[in-house]
Amino acid sequence: MSVRSVFDDAPFASSAMKFAEDFKRDTHPDKVNLAGREYVGDHGKTTWLPLIQKIKQQIITDPTLTPEYQPILGIPEFNRKATELALGRDSPAILQSKVFGVQTLGRTGAVRLGAELLRSWFCSGSSWSGPVLLSSPCDESLADTFKAAGIQDVRYYRYWDAESSRVCVENMLHDLENAPERSVVVLFASGHRPTGADLCQEEWKRVTEIMVSRQMFPFWLMPAQGLCSGSLERDAWPVRHCVSLGLELLCAQSFSHTFGLYGERVGHLFCVLKENLLAVQSQAERLVQTLWSCPPMDGARVVATVLSNPAHLAEWENSLKVKAERCMLMRERLRERLRLLATPGCWDNIIKSGGLYCCLGLTAQQVEFLSQRKHVYLLPKGCLNVSAINSRNLDYVAESIHQALTSQL
Incomplete structure (x- = not known):
């Protein structure tokens, strides 16, 4: 006779971590995670500043x-x-x-x-x-x-x-x-x-x-x-x-x-x-x-x-400016790629926001298309972490977004 657990009725909770789990399971060589929370440099990794390493x-x-x-x-x-x-x-x-x-x-x-x-x-x-x-x-x-x-x-x-x-x-x-x-x-x-x-x-x-x-x-x-x-x-x-x-x-x-x-x-x-x-x-x-x-x-x-x-404060402030400028550069490059591809819509909002995140205003179907067909992972409504875009994946990301907006789903 099996014994029920006192937690048998607990349902699975929805979690933002699902994006990270799906990304880890994805074996596609061109996969891109734009749903992360961390700042990611152009090398595609999160690292400490040399100053922080030294102080630690x-x-x-x-x-x-x-x-x-x-x-x-x-x-x-x-x-x-x-x-x-x-x-x-x-x-x-x-x-x-x-x-x-x-x-x-x-x-x-x-x-x-x-x-x-x-x-x-x-x-x-x-x-x-x-x-x-x-x-x-x-x-x-x-x-x-x-x-x-x-x-x-x-x-x-x-x-x-x-x-x-x-x-x-x-x-x-x-x-x-x-x-x-x-x-x-x-x-x-x-x-x-x-x-x-x-x-x-x-x-x-x-x-x-x-x-x-x-x-x-x-x-x-x-x-x-x-x-x-x-x-x-x-x-x-x-x-x-x-x-x-x-x-x-x-x-x-x-x-x-x-x-x-x-x-x-x-x-x-x-x-x-x-x-x-x-x-x-x-x-x-x-x-x-x-x-x-x-x-x-x-x-x-x-x-x-x-x-x-x-x-230390001056060095740290300068590092923040460098990161902020890189995020803005990625925004400008993404907008330009979408413009050259004639992607439907106006993409000026990409450069009008600041910091790590921006929102493309995509539908749930378009976000699913990107993850399932193109292996590009975004948050709901097409919100993404722009720091995860770099010189190696920029063209692929832009082309994937273009296809999501132009393909018959």
């Missing part, structure tokens, strides 16, 4: 460092430098001691910690349950992260218009104006995933005006500061603008893309408040103890070392 080696061999638990909120120097990177050293919030930071397990850990703080203490701590407003489309894990924290009222505002292949600011503004007051609005400061399309400063000002008038709370995401436009200041401008207006906010940062520290899970959450800062910080510390107890050390030490040394 220094940390490993430093006899003064001991394998002890770090403070619950993380390495203080890392928290300070991460906050300064986002807000600027002369930020009013920093100078007036209205901000605290917490080292987290990547950006996902930062979002989860922020969600837990909101659920417990937002709106006078009255067991708040939403709504949280996410962009449509957005990183698929975001909704699940908020729901895992007990916030079930997750809604969406329109962001990307598939027909015009651009951000539809008017739709976004309309949805925010008609959302409940005191909603939490999740926003990508730069490098929107999965479209790569960001708002300009004038558009961000219009969004901010609505958040102020509707008493909304911004929860910013900053997954790759400096890699989107090549400028640390430009990529952080929307967050700094909110701080300059005196808004309270949360911001989740990630250092995976910008430092190549994908396996170290180096994230950061900072909170800007008008008052009661120490009390909220103590609640964050209590929550961290239940989530991961204390964060890992080495990755955060690498980031803190770079950000604290002017020479």
Whole structure:
């Protein structure tokens, strides 16, 4: 007699990892993975910068460092430098001691910690349950992260218009104006995933005006500061603008893309408040103890070392500019190839987005055609990681996209 498992009724969960699994199983010699999350250089691999390798080696061999638990909120120097990177050293919030930071397990850990703080203490701590407003489309894990924290009222505002292949600011503004007051609005400061399309400063000002008038709370995401436009200041401008207006906010940062520290899970959450800062910080510390107890050390030490040394900082900033310029070059070359092939549609949106991602606005059938017939793997709606395009696969990718739009499926 067989014994049923207590987990017999558990269904398979859909996962973005399916793209990676399908790609690994594919044996075609010309296969291309454009659905990955990492920055991939022209050589087709993810590697550390020589500077990062050198600092990692220094940390490993430093006899003064001991394998002890770090403070619950993380390495203080890392928290300070991460906050300064986002807000600027002369930020009013920093100078007036209205901000605290917490080292987290990547950006996902930062979002989860922020969600837990909101659920417990937002709106006078009255067991708040939403709504949280996410962009449509957005990183698929975001909704699940908020729901895992007990916030079930997750809604969406329109962001990307598939027909015009651009951000539809008017739709976004309309949805925010008609959302409940005191909603939490999740926003990508730069490098929107999965479209790569960001708002300009004038558009961000219009969004901010609505958040102020509707008493909304911004929860910013900053997954790759400096890699989107090549400028640390430009990529952080929307967050700094909110701080300059005196808004309270949360911001989740990630250092995976910008430092190549994908396996170290180096994230950061900072909170800007008008008052009661120490009390909220103590609640964050209590929550961290239940989530991961204390964060890992080495990755955060690498980031803190770079950000604290002017020479290292200059070298790192230059590497970000090089990466951003290469991504833009790949965008321009892809658009030009599609133009020369007379591929149906207007492809100017490819060069109007920034950072790692862009969205081609393909149908589900066209995306399936690319993976099944051409062995080119993209995210839904034809969103892709442009850094995975290189001099060896550019022509094949462009020709495959052309065939997907012109073939009878």
